Amino acid sequence: MAQPATVLVIDDEVRSLEALKRVLADEFEVLVARSTEEATAVLAGEMVQVILCDQRMPGETGIAFLKRVREQWPDPVRIVISGYTDSEDIIQGVNEAGIYQYITKPWHPDHLLDRVREAADLYRMQHEAVGASEVKPSPARLNALVDARRKAERGLYEFDRIVHERSSxxxxxxxxxxxxxxxxxxxxxxxxxxxxxxxxxRAIHYGSGRTERRFVVENCGALPDELLESELFGCKKGAFTGAYQDRIGLFEEADGGTIFLDEIGETSPSFQVKLLRVLQEGEIRPLGAQRPRKVDVRVVAATNRDLLAEVAAGRFRRDLYYRLAAFPVHMPALRDRAVDIPAIAARLLDDINRNFHRRVAGFAPETLAAFADYAWPGNVRELANEIQRMVALSDSDEPLGTDLLSPGFRQQPASAAPAGSGAALRDRIEALERAAIEETMRRHAGNISRAADELGLSRVGLRAKIERYAVSREARDG
Incomplete structure (x- = not known):
């Protein structure tokens, strides 16, 4: 496994330094400095791939410092953070310092993390290119490499990536x-x-005219109203306890792109009113702000609830339902698309082989038959966990046999599947979800970001589920 990139964070304010380190620490080795003098000493003794520097600091601005860094240590990819507007002086300084990204305050954690990931990837690609040619690649070449990376990411989420047979x-x-x-x-x-x-x-977003803009995700069932509003709409410093700085919300982050609101059926009536206003007016009002801000965002929502039944029961607003359900689409359960299981299992095994550095040669016929007969209360996610477990237990690269199936799997044939989605099924699914979270957290040694990526959750959403299911301390600490 590749070593994480080392990021040097420079900020004279302790609280900002801690906030930046907290965002980055799950994925990167983070070094900190409270002044340009400290940063110079760090660079003299450490190999650094990315520098993240505040602009406004005593004595020397971030851009001025990064100009000096470019002359002495040209390799690290440089990012500057500033609350200033994009004046001509700032833009010229960014160009002269060879700064890769210019991030404005208030920054959003996910946006900042994405930019640092891109910078680390750029450093890696730059050095791979140098290693191959012994000539430093031009800025145009580096930009082409970054564009290729982004196109490859889009390719991961096209409709063709949704595995299914023609008869499915x-x-x-x-x-x-x-x-x-x-x-x-x-x-x-x-x-x-x-x-x-x-x-x-994601396929809908990347197949639309918004593909060049951001796709952002929020699990609406994971947060209380106040935090959910702050996540989605943003907040001003001091708007509520814990709001230590201005924050851009995900709607503003997704401006021009798409926002995916998962578990929308779990939201409270009071939050539903606020979301309805955003959809009607096309504008958000950050918590504590005096004026609304216009946003152009496409909303894709998802739920595992019967929202029309929730409307009838008075738990979900009828007007919001019709705003969200302008184009309803239903994803069938895995047990209702058994014809797809062999192809899905093969795709999952390819991914698991790659991650585990294995070459397991598929499944025994009786294993695929057992897969077809199973109820799959956890759907594709449960299938992925089952295959992952089987590969981990296998001592060879021979096709996976039924002897590797989990005991709980063998005790639950498809004929036992409940007709509806009652409490018993919900309990079983939640137990499976808790087990999947614990297993994934252990495998990633407690790394929240990597576990969230694998589980298809946001970092905030995974943290909320860890608390909800009281995930063991052993799993959380790795």
């Missing part, structure tokens, strides 16, 4: 969702947990 009910779902890409309307994706609702939402 998912074929009709994909055909329907493709039509949604042509029109800028809200989409509501329904279906049980683990059926691939977020994958479908």
């Amino acid at each position: 009910p998912v074929a009709g779902v994909v055909a329907l969702a493709r039509r949604a890409t042509r029109y800028d309307i809200s989409v509501l994706i329904t279906g049980e947990s683990g059926t691939g609702k977020e994958l479908l939402a």
